[in-house]
Amino acid sequence: MSYLPYALAAWLFVVGLYGVVSSRNLIHLAVCLTVMQSGTYVLLLAIGYKNGGAAPIFRPTRHKAVDPVVQALTLTDIVVSVTVVALILALALGAHKESGSVNPDEIADFSG
Amino acid sequence: MKASDILVDVFLASGVIAQLIACIGVVAFDDVFDRLHFSGAGATLGPLLIGARACTRNRHGACGAAHRFRSGRGDGRRTVGEMIPLQVVIIVLVGAAALAVVRQADPLRQTLVNGFYGLSLVVLFVVFQAPDVALSMIVVGSIAYPLILLVAIARVRGRAEDTTDTDKQ
Amino acid sequence: MSTILAFPVALPLVGAAFVALTDDWTPKAVKEFPAMLIAAATVAFSTVILVRSERTTLVHWFGGWHPRHGLALGVGFVAEPLGAGMAVLAGALVTASLVYSWRYMEEAPRLYRVLMLVFLAGMSGFALSGDIFNMFVWFELMGVAAYALAGYSIERLGPIQGALNFAITNTVAALFLLFGTALLYGHTGALNLAQIGRSLAGHHAGGVVIVAFTLLVAGLLVKSAVVPFHFWLADAYAVSPVPVCAVFAGAMSEVGLFGIARWYWTVFSGPLDPHAHAVRDVLLAMGLVTALVSAVMAFLQRHLKRLLAYTVISHVGIALCGIALLDSKALAGAANLVISNGFATAGLFFACGVLLREFRTVDELLLHGRGRALPFLGVVVALAAVALVGVPYIGSFLGHSTLDEGATEHGLRWLPPLLMLATGISAGAVLRAAARIFLGWGPREDSLLTPEPPDEVPETQASRPVMVAVTAVVVLIGIGLGFAPGLEDRSEHASDRFRDRQAYVERTLDGKVRRYGPPAPVVLHRAKPSSIAYGIGALLIAIATAALGLYRRRVPATARRAGARLLDPAVAGLKTVHSGVVGDYVMWITVGTALVGGVWALTLHGP
Amino acid sequence: MTRQIRLGVFTVAGCGLAAFLLWGLAGLPGFGHYHWPYGNVLNQVAPNERHTSNVVGAVVFDYRGFDTLGEEFILFSAVVGVSLLLRKDREEAAPADRVRSDPIMATGAVAAALLFVLGLWVVAFGYVTPGGGFQGGVVLAGAFLLVYLTGGYREYHALTPHSPVEMAEAIGAGAFAILGFAGIAYAGSYLGNFLGIGDAGSLYSGGSIPLLNWATAVEVCAAMILLFSEFLKTYVIPTDDWRPELGPR
Structure with a gap:
């Protein structure tokens, strides 16, 4: 049981990846990327968790606390995820304007 | 469990419910403005209530209480099965929600499911004793994502008035 | 005074904010200067770091959080010559680009300049950082700036497709990096490279280490575009502004x-060194396949930017071979190769920009013979092609010869001829295009070459003299590096230090300063006869390839048919695989990662 | 290559990748057994050394403040990138912006004001309680968004004129980087803490952490507003008698 959170992280990662590969809509694809990214949030936080630990906020008392570093990393991670979604959506709007489609399989302008 | 503990859990629950209603509203209405109203309601009430819960010190929350209860039984018997049932339930919930998000091909419905998924992640983060991260996830999941996603979807589908026509074609 | 290490990152970032803030008020005549000056100043700082780091490794701890009892609390930058050299290369190219694009961008030039500066900061940060999560941050920063820059010409579908493929594949790559980073953190409790390296050293590689290594390497292989992670690159480069x-x-x-x-070398060499052969074999195989396959792909293109994009992939493959040998000499070769090819290829792209400005197309067949109006540019392009070939003592020859010596020392005598072949074919494609455009040789039609949508629109009203001058300077730097005095010894010395994990760890965590002697007196090495032979061989192959591309029809019909029967299915297969669909690309990334991971899981495990 | 082939190959490779990841994850210490010195030492020393009670805040703005600098600029360049990519994507012919009833607008104004105060609170106490520049900045931007939702695009546009918001974003991002240089000047290292660390638990604690925190808040709030504006501009339509300049700048 104590590996369940890690398994969840791997699950989110691979399910998100599946969504990216199978997506027929760029907006859908962007959301799938966030699902994949949330796998890394879960992994980071699970690694830093300590049984019986509380949040690393010490006011007014000192107590056993979980790792603050992974939380800081996850905060950065979330910002990254927002920016990537915004950029992909902006590109998707452009694709829709130019080709009338947001299906990644249909907007292939060139290949080879 | 003290009265204050119960109170903060009530905050959490009502925040979640507010978010859920907002999500349903987003899907129930066709017009992007009406949808945004609901996501706006989610953007205010949800963060307020869930944030209130996240900001209260977590030792007094459900997980902290559970842990005190556990460690009261003695540290000597710690085994691998250290996780508390709440964590297991939420982990399974997050996993299922993620699958639902990916499998939902329609972007608009996916936004709803994604809102629910974001919420379940928030709860998971609270359980993992990461209130800062939970707060970030709330503000991102209820303010940033819905707006840009809904506008993009609306733009791609055409305006609400002619949505139905283009869909039928 | 190690604070100088902050400048190559912080200066362009402040500069980007400054340009974003003041650009609207700046008089039109001087609008372009702040960004240029900031980029130039960044190069200056990076160069100072490079020079100083030759004597001793520089370390800077941000926020003053020095390690305590070997425990790194904050984020540190660690500069040794190869990393600093990478920062100088990035800075020099960004500066050249900003000078080149003087009045180049007709639209939104302000946003372009801001993004270029941010992009520079991201690359410098990645090159100098000594912290694995911090490297992820800079990786992502350069990614975000690059996706937007790639999609700059949004009024056409091509750039959007290219930028989307670029953004999605590279985001997946970044997540691979992050997952690997998290695994390492869970396994060692550290994010500082030196500290991770120290705690992994002396243990056997377990599952965590192997998986983390695979994910980290796979993420970077996507960024550097190694087969089968390379698909996005041609799409993105073909459509980005020059x-x-x-x-x-x-x-x-x-x-x-x-x-x-x-x-x-800083993190994984401890546990993986006993199995170095497995690492070497996998990376070497990928490098070779990359070098050869994309050289052929380059030959099949008529869109010049796409052609050059495939030569870039081919060079990446060759340089990866140099790294894969896991040896100082080969690493030094790879480093020299990267620098000279980097400048020469940049020069060729700049030349494309001049063609685009003059003739509004970069299609080789449409440009047939029209380049005769630009003889000087023709000479520059020919020189760049020669630099790519690595004709003895010119351009990339130094890199090639050092790499060849490294391969021979490892007993891999078959490697240099294959690399020679790849170099020859890709350079031959460039020569063919140059001959067709600037000399008007060969036919105007060629059914073999991939047709491209006629999409290029004039991008610019920029001044041609500036563009040609920058092109010439960049190409000359690429050529001249082959003659740089003492570069061979210095780069080998730097590679030795780069590979010395012990010294790196002690310098970073324990503050144990080592001084390195002044660079040895300049000795001119005579190249080995074999290297000279390979250089000449590559030139011959290049000429033969170019001739074949131009005068295929003069080959006797029977030979041509036989060749077609043999090669056509392969060519068709290659073209099908490069489908332009992002779902396929991500699928290939997954397949590649799973395969590499599987091989390493079987071979790296255990004592 | 057909979709079926792609999905088929992916299924095989994806299962392989999943198995591979699980194999690696199985080598980690079990969930709940974090025992590394990095986090534990920071939990020990940060409250004393920085007088911040929220150690995550101290890590974000001090110990690993340099990561946050990068993160700020990721957001900054994403906004620049989005405005670059959407510069041509403007709605041209369009129906009118909806005008809403007065009670809704009044309620919205009150709610927006409340949300704004909440945002300020989240920012201000970020290094004392959960919260901080990023979270608070997004909430602040959410307050402006609420003005749009209950008032209309016109009110939103009036409250968030493009140029000043853009300047605020550049200033917020630049301030973070410049505070780093102040660290070089006064503390000998980039992003060094050059102010006294103050009393624990108060708003004056943490040295330069509050400054960085507020710089982040300004940057994030402005960046989010710009992001919303860019996306809204592709959809929202002004009324007939009123058109904001929507063109690229």
């Missing part, structure tokens, strides 16, 4: 390779 392409080609792909080398 000045952006030059920086992408000259520095961004190479940054990925640098990261692989950095992580292998």
